[in-house]
Amino acid sequence: MKIQDKVVVVTGGANGIGQALCRRFAAEGARGIVVADIDEVGAMRVAEMIGGIAVKTDVSVEADIIRLVAQAIEHYGQIDLFCSNAGIVGMPGGLEVPNEAWQQIWEVNVLAHIYAARAVLPGMLARGAGYLLHTASAAGLLTQIGAAPYAVTKHAAVSFAEWLAVTYGDAGIKVSCLCPQGVRTKMLLGEDGAREHFLLAGALEPEEVAAAVIAGLAAEQFLILPHPEVAEYFHRKADDYDRWLRGMRRLQARVTETSQ
Numbered sequence: 259m260k261i262q263d264k265v266v267v268v269t270g271g272a273n274g275i276g277q278a279l280c281r282r283f284a285a286e287g288a289r290g291i292v293v294a295d296i297d298e299v300g301a302m303r304v305a306e307m308i309g310g311i312a313v314k315t316d317v318s319v320e321a322d323i324i325r326l327v328a329q330a331i332e333h334y335g336q337i338d339l340f341c342s343n344a345g346i347v348g349m350p351g352g353l354e355v356p357n358e359a360w361q362q363i364w365e366v367n368v369l370a371h372i373y374a375a376r377a378v379l380p381g382m383l384a385r386g387a388g389y390l391l392h393t394a395s396a397a398g399l400l401t402q403i404g405a406a407p408y409a410v411t412k413h414a415a416v417s418f419a420e421w422l423a424v425t426y427g428d429a430g431i432k433v434s435c436l437c438p439q440g441v442r443t444k445m446l447l448g449e450d451g452a453r454e455h456f457l458l459a460g461a462l463e464p465e466e467v468a469a470a471v472i473a474g475l476a477a478e479q480f481l482i483l484p485h486p487e488v489a490e491y492f493h494r495k496a497d498d499y500d501r502w503l504r505g506m507r508r509l510q511a512r513v514t515e516t517s518q
Contacts, residue, residue: 272300
């Protein structure tokens, strides 16, 4: 897909990767961009910057997603590309993470993709064309050291994107799954930008991720991997799962030791 003259919706568009996507889509000549975010002020700021429209959206609420899709279609006539990009890192930890935290990250990182597909696919299927971009994470292909809720929900996000591609690919629906590793956003750096993290060494800027998305959409690739090394790690995992698990345990030990 080429973005020129297309109508695009981006959730989580006020900051980070989402904002970079909105700005890049505008530069690529999109006909219309809908910036959706729970941060209404931030969404309005980005929309004004790129000449799009802003819709306050809590992606964990299905009614908000339905309203978002309706407003986008009312304003622009159709949706060509829906970027289900919003996500949260959630609480670190594993078995001790409370049920409420698991439920919240499940709703934002997984159910939001389902709500979006339910809302936008009927129109796309009726036209026989449409594109879904799901932002997951390298954690959805590998894992996340020290954060079971994030690892589990990102795996689920990748799995749902796979299912959509298999189920609707022959009906004209394209699906891509964005799986970056470290990206220099608030999710990685923290609100004050000072958080230490083992992924910082190879972290990309959001604009670099947006450039990878443009290339991936043009090639209509399912997996969009801004960090090439993720493909190598994924191959190693598939080639010898037990060896990969041993390597991840060593990485976990190093991360634990340096954080103490």
